[in-house]
Amino acid sequence: xxxxxxxxxxxxxxxxxxxxxxxxxxxxxxxxxxxxxxxxxxxxxxxxxxxxxxxxxxxxxxxxxxxxxxxxxxxxxxxxxxxxxxxxxxxxxxxxxxxxxxxxxxxxxxxxxxxxxxxxxxxxxx
Amino acid sequence: xxxxxxxxxxxxxxxxxxxxxxxxxxxxxxxxxxxxxxxxxxxxxxxxxxxxxxxxxxxxxxxxxxxxxxxxxxxxxxxxxxxxxxxxxxxxxxxxxxxxxxxxxxxxxxxxxxxxxxxxxxxxxx
Amino acid sequence: xxxxxxxxxxxxxxxxxxxxxxxxxxxxxxxxxxxxxxxxxxxxxxxxxxxxxxxxxxxxxxxxxxxxxxxxxxxxxxxxxxxxxxxxxxxxxxxxxxxxxxxxxxxxxxxxxxxxxxxxxxxxxx
Amino acid sequence: xxxxxxxxxxxxxxxxxxxxxxxxxxxxxxxxxxxxxxxxxxxxxxxxxxxxxxxxxxxxxxxxxxxxxxxxxxxxxxxxxxxxxxxxxxxxxxxxxxxxxxxxxxxxxxxxxxxxxxxxxxxxxx
DNA sequence: GTGGTCTAGACCACG
DNA sequence: GTGGTCTAGACCACC
Numbered sequence: 001x002x003x004x005x006x007x008x009x010x011x012x013x014x015x016x017x018x019x020x021x022x023x024x025x026x027x028x029x030x031x032x033x034x035x036x037x038x039x040x041x042x043x044x045x046x047x048x049x050x051x052x053x054x055x056x057x058x059x060x061x062x063x064x065x066x067x068x069x070x071x072x073x074x075x076x077x078x079x080x081x082x083x084x085x086x087x088x089x090x091x092x093x094x095x096x097x098x099x100x101x102x103x104x105x106x107x108x109x110x111x112x113x114x115x116x117x118x119x120x121x122x123x124x125x126x
Numbered sequence: 127x128x129x130x131x132x133x134x135x136x137x138x139x140x141x142x143x144x145x146x147x148x149x150x151x152x153x154x155x156x157x158x159x160x161x162x163x164x165x166x167x168x169x170x171x172x173x174x175x176x177x178x179x180x181x182x183x184x185x186x187x188x189x190x191x192x193x194x195x196x197x198x199x200x201x202x203x204x205x206x207x208x209x210x211x212x213x214x215x216x217x218x219x220x221x222x223x224x225x226x227x228x229x230x231x232x233x234x235x236x237x238x239x240x241x242x243x244x245x246x247x248x249x250x251x252x
Numbered sequence: 253x254x255x256x257x258x259x260x261x262x263x264x265x266x267x268x269x270x271x272x273x274x275x276x277x278x279x280x281x282x283x284x285x286x287x288x289x290x291x292x293x294x295x296x297x298x299x300x301x302x303x304x305x306x307x308x309x310x311x312x313x314x315x316x317x318x319x320x321x322x323x324x325x326x327x328x329x330x331x332x333x334x335x336x337x338x339x340x341x342x343x344x345x346x347x348x349x350x351x352x353x354x355x356x357x358x359x360x361x362x363x364x365x366x367x368x369x370x371x372x373x374x375x376x377x378x
Numbered sequence: 379x380x381x382x383x384x385x386x387x388x389x390x391x392x393x394x395x396x397x398x399x400x401x402x403x404x405x406x407x408x409x410x411x412x413x414x415x416x417x418x419x420x421x422x423x424x425x426x427x428x429x430x431x432x433x434x435x436x437x438x439x440x441x442x443x444x445x446x447x448x449x450x451x452x453x454x455x456x457x458x459x460x461x462x463x464x465x466x467x468x469x470x471x472x473x474x475x476x477x478x479x480x481x482x483x484x485x486x487x488x489x490x491x492x493x494x495x496x497x498x499x500x501x502x503x504x
Numbered sequence: 505g506t507g508g509t510c511t512a513g514a515c516c517a518c519g
Numbered sequence: 520g521t522g523g524t525c526t527a528g529a530c531c532a533c534c
Contacts, residue, residue: 009532011508011509011510012509012510013509013510022228025228025229026228037520037521037522038521038522038523039520039521039522047510047511048510048511048512049511049512049522050509050510050511050512051509051510051511053522053523053524054509054510056522057523066259067261067522067523068258068259068521068522069261069263069517069518069519069521069522069523070517070518070519070520070521070522071258071518071519071520071521071522072520072521072522073521073522082229085229086229086231089222089225089226089229089231090231090235090236090239092222092225093222093223093226093236093239094239094243096215096218096219096222097219097239097240097243097244098243099215099218100215100219100244101243101244102148102151102152103151103208103211103212103215105212105215105216107244107246109216110216110219110240110244113216113219113220113223114223114236114240117220117223117224117227118223118226118227118233118236120233132446132449133444133446135445135447137447137532137533137534138533138534139533139534173534174533174534176533176534177533177534263517263518263519264518264519265518265519274480277480277481278480299519300518300519302518302519303518303519334481337481338481338483341474341477341478341481341483342483342487342488342491344474344477345474345475345478345488345491346491346495348467348470348471348474349471349491349492349495349496350495351467351470352467352468352471352496353495353496354400354403354404355403355460355463355464355467357464357467357468359496359498361468362468362471362492362496365468365471365472365475366475366488366492369472369475369476369479370475370478370479370485370488372485387517389523389524389525390524390525391524391525415505415506415507416506416507416508417505417506417507425525425526426525426526426527427507427526427527428524428525428526428527429524429525429526431507431508431509432524432525434507435508445507445508446506446507446534447506447507447508447532447533447534448505448506448507448532448533448534449505449506449507449533449534450505450506450507451506451507
């Protein structure tokens, strides 16, 4: 389900958070789906349950999961996490653009990338 | 010259790297200029010389500085660091766009930001 | 009769206690009325009978219910639970006021809230 | 500095958070003061450093502390935490008042308490 | 020295 | 069986 990179300097729990976040955002983990239990995921990834616990706690705080004690962790419905997520992305987008301007990256190069990665589709994403 | 934010989560040396990088990119520190000595900058910022040493080492590795042993640290010429810099920015740009697509951020919203931050100017940046 | 919120952090039995308490206090469940049996309420709410049992036990301890073995659980008469209830509320009121004073919340702001939530009516509640 | 109550059902770290929060709010711990180190406070309270760590993390998240890795934890300036704090208190005040109204607690009794705990002082708290 | 992370193993409340 | 808390002890980056 998830591959950990022990050479990565970031803490393990953060990697797990990032990976799970992606799975939730892309829709691989649907709303109200039950996540693997703390212990089972810990076994699967060969890490300590505390580490998984921490990752789940972070995801809960970020609005991606909700916890029912004694039952398990569940994925929140999309509308729940989408708002904050969009804001975060827009902020990051602004930052990288500012950086690009400072570096005087040719505008055309950015536009080309933009169109390639985020093609304009009729009736979608608009 | 540089203001440190001790409440920032990132290590001090990283903040210094970032600030100096900006000064070099924006042209405030011109090519082949001699940087302040490790000890003097350490004094000025009230930090451990080791911290400055580390920042300079990082900047050298990133291609912004070159060292002449016994003489000091100098800013590399623009062409030198620009290549790496542009590549970095483009990679970051790609990543954030991918993230935006996954999150299904409306394309128009990104375009609007793009045009505002990076306005099209005739004969420049193209 | 009662809606449970599984995303609530509090244990289920506590939620049930709170809901039933409200129903008793507001008069929806009158004095000496027989409460639904443990098993039937458990069925209705789709929870474990133990959970209902625990909620009833808590309510009995708080003075809202009394049990006649073999007959069922009954709502105590108003005068019975009112004393304890008033005391509890006054204690909570004192605590939150103390907290407000420590935080130096403007007195006027509290007064405004007070008047809005608890309007002075002639001949009532005095 | 702090007395723990092991009979209390709440987790230890939460008790510590509450106690420290009070000390900060009442001004006993002034802004930008350095808190005792994780290890030393753990020793003093005879608990595990992880427990203190958790308490400090919570306080940081709530805006009462900021952390400088390698240096220690510091109290944030008052304006930082005051805003959220006031809001919390007002919400609690509203809740308890609503509860009081449902219980039909005599308005006069509340008013008396109010005046005793939060006396009107000229030129202050208004 | 500091805080941050992680492991191994334990106990508890909840349902 | 589930998540939540806690202990004991360890290693790391940073300054």
